[in-house]
Amino acid sequence: MAAIPEKMKAAVTHGPSDVRIEEIPVPAHEPDKVLVKVAACGICGTDVHIMDGHMRPAWPPYYPFIQGHEWCGEVAAVGSGAGTALEIGDRVIMEPTIGCGHCATCIRGAYHLCERAGEPDGGGSGGYRLLGHTADGAFSEYGSAPPNNLHKMPESMSWEDAVIVNQVVVALHALDRGKVEPADRVAILGPGLLGLSVLQLAKAMGASRTYITGRGYRLDIARELGADVVIDITKEDPVKVVMKDTGGGGVDLAVECAGPPEAMEQAIGMVRRGGRAVLEGINGGKSVPFISDRIVLDEIAVSGGRGSPNCYPRAIEMMTQGVIDTPRMLTHSYPIDEFAEAMRMFKAREDGVMRVMIKP
Ligand SMILES: [Zn+2]
Ligand SMILES: [Zn+2]
Incomplete structure (x- = not known):
């Protein structure tokens, strides 16, 4: 060199x-x-x-x-x-993400949630950095x-793949949070880079049927990448479409990758009884309307997800398998x-x- x-x-x-x-x-x-x-x-x-x-x-x-x-x-x-x-x-x-390595959260392995993150300068030299x-x-x-x-x-990986890994890791963490399982029916709300990464990973991890909601040209890309049901939110109600397609039951897992409160409400609204919803979007502090009875009585697991802790090695392996x-x-x-x-x-x-x- x-x-x-x-x-x-x-x-x-x-x-x-x-x-x-x-x-x-x-x-x-x-x-x-x-x-x-x-x-x-x-x-x-x-x-x-x-x-x-x-x-x-x-x-x-x-x-x-x-x-x-x-x-x-x-x-x-x-x-x-x-x-x-x-x-x-x-x-x-x-x-x-560089955790401080010393707080209780970092020691648990969740360095993306480092307790020093909110401190000016990350708690001093050697502290948290992003x-x-x-x-x-x-x-x-x-x-x-x-x-x-x-x-x-790996040898086979291009610089382009390496740039995309940075989104794939976040998608992988979202699916970890949603405890994705083979044969799951998975809905993705938002066809941005994150949503499209979730789509491809979910298929590679054995999703039996995939749904994606959004608008514009990115829906065409989603279709090309293998989404089974593509829902244009400017024309259709995503919850109704998903419910109809699943025979009224709902999907096993919904991953929200959009941000607006409506998308979060829809994610919770389209999962089956006992299903799981992961929220990844940031909506700037707005409240999200939802019916708590749905979460309580249907035992819906709602998780937040951010960042990509401990995901890089696995995402790199998956990329080399050509799943993205x-x-x-x-x-x-x-x-x-x-x-x-x-x-x-x-x-x-x-x-x-x-x-x-x-x-x-
Ligand atoms: Zn820490
Ligand atoms: Zn970024």
């Missing part, structure tokens, strides 16, 4: 909606970290909110800031005290992360100099755009 330069190109956020392409120093080579030459970084819906300043003061906590939390690349240097088997040249996928949100990410030529957050990529159609999911790629155009394209949601990535 080529020598590490002193400077690198980066898309630097200086304030709300103020991103500039600049030459800045390569991240300091810290003994407990691994320096990675970034090959690709996905643009995520959260990036738009962070970039526009909607998530301040938590995300980002400071300016100038480097966003980008869906990155992968080649190991360029390993810190002397990193204590890892990773070697220079290894291809890795970065997992953005790279690309509370600490620098990698819309840049180099990125730095602790070794435990870097997952080695990456070309259908990752539709656009831009060099870092065209960052503004990449963001515009991602926001416009035109031309069948799904995931957009930057190749620094």
